[in-house]
Amino acid sequence: MNKTKISHKQLMALAFVSIISPIIRVIPETALYYGEEAAWVSPFVAAVPILLLYGVIRLLTKKRNEGQGLTHIILRAFGPWFGRLIAVVFALWLTFYLGFVQRMAAERLVSYLYNDDKWVIFALVMLITGCIVASGNISSLTRTAQIFVPVIIGMIVAVSLLLIPDVKIENLLPITYSHIPDALRASVSMISMVSIFAYFTFLLGHTRKQEKEKSGIGYIIVLLLIVFLVIAETIGVMSVNVAKNMQSAFLITIRNITFLNILERIEAIVIAMWVISDFVYAAAMLTIISDIAKVAVNGQKRTWWVWTAATFALVISVVLGRSYFGVEQDIGVYIPMINLLFTLVVIPGVLLVAKIRKVL
Template sequence: MFNNEVISARQLRILVLIFVVGSSVLYIPSILTAEAKQDGWIVSVFGSAIGLLIAKLIFTLAKIYPEMNFAQYSEVILGKWLGKLINVVFFINFFMLSGFVLRDVGDFLTIQIMPKTPIHAILIMFALVGVMAVRLGLETLARTGEIFFPWLMIMMLILLLTLTPQVKFLNLQPMFEFGYKTIMRTSLPFIANPFLQLSVFLMIFPNVKDKVKAEKSFLVGVVMGSIILVICTLIAILVLGSYTTSINFFPTYALAKKISIGNLERIEVLMGLIWIISIFF
């Protein structure tokens, strides 16, 4: 479907950034603080560093066969039958992941925003929008990302700035309470999601117009997305504390509920909007 479509290196960077933020921005702080507590932000920094190495490895593989996607060169490297088997596994992995992500959308909306709406209605509507986006093609999806990207960044900046008055640096103490082994062990889920999932971009690297700039754009997108996740985790701990963050399945949404500046309240819908847009991509 994407064979004749071309996107720019800038569009690739935006897609990668939004993909990294994805669903992770909503629940990663909870996962990281569940075991590491107040060191959860350190876990996110460590996991991001490993994630960048994984991203570099992924693009190194793509550079070997710049005009082929993963499904094509897997058969060249492994042979026809073993390559097809790997392709099937690759497809099943992301098909199941898509189902999990779709269920995340349904759970979030029915729990936090529309509790009386049947979850099946939400899942069907969101799935149809995803199917429509794929049928319109990669170029349309990339251009849509360009339109939404600045608004996502503005909404994220508003949320972070309005929470700064509630920051309590004592929530970060004591640092390294549970040692380096806990930090490394807790980082594994964060490395798996979203960084290992970046392998899906192996399917669209051949569609990037400027192959020279593609690697830099890909890695910059990963770094920028990682910084957003680190900041969200840090702010969650600073404002909510590690315990409240760890027991709340959607801590960044709970974080947005605490915004109160004058008459500016109940803007947590911004967090929900950021997440729905990013998870769509």
């Protein structure tokens, strides 16, 4: 067995850990803003397109050759020239998206912990650490992520159980047919964030082809259940009117836990989980971007692409705007739509073209 190869389960564990941070710090706010009382129902709405996307990816990668990821499939579907152009556009978008996410994550964390605006240092540390990890063997990164999966799930379950006594059912009900439009609006950013798992198919070339690839569906279902718990308990404990006007609403909800005076420890562990997820996300995205560039452009070693992408991502995060609120107001509303264009339109489009040209 090739020790440099990873399992499909390890790859999905990497995706899972990378997506946890936005689930904790972003999804409750956006879901409450757009869905209000119906926000906790929106994960069930989001499940439909997300599971359909997973099915598309299974069809798209079912007949891939050993050592091939999504970049190779794009080249097969569209030909060498147009395929390279599409792959490069993916890499450019992921670089911009990395810069945007690092800006949001770093500024939110620093403002939450220190009430300070010196987020650049934290973003720089995240990207440098991500570069070092991404320049190494991908198996080290995925094994680390796999270790953190049960820890993260266990922590979410423990926090959820401790919050149950404080949940007020009247904050969650009633839900009627009139709430359907709100649930649909709330599901958009949720679908956008969870669908990030689709980008990890660019790394399928590092997995063992003969291995069964059924573990992905389990990780996606667990992610959706976590989204449901985070939103439902935030609303149940704080009410919609209070929670929707707060940053990091779920973390503030945790402060309601009074069991055995362990509040500070729980909050510290959740914040640590948030930080670990952001570091893993940075390393994972840099690995994906460099892998796309190496296959599509050739020429340079992957390490060169890692540091180049990180440099551009840092520049993007700095020039986006003066404050988190300004960035969110100026471009934050467009980012989920662009992301959905890539995950729910372009990737299924690759499958359609590949089937028409009979290259899969």
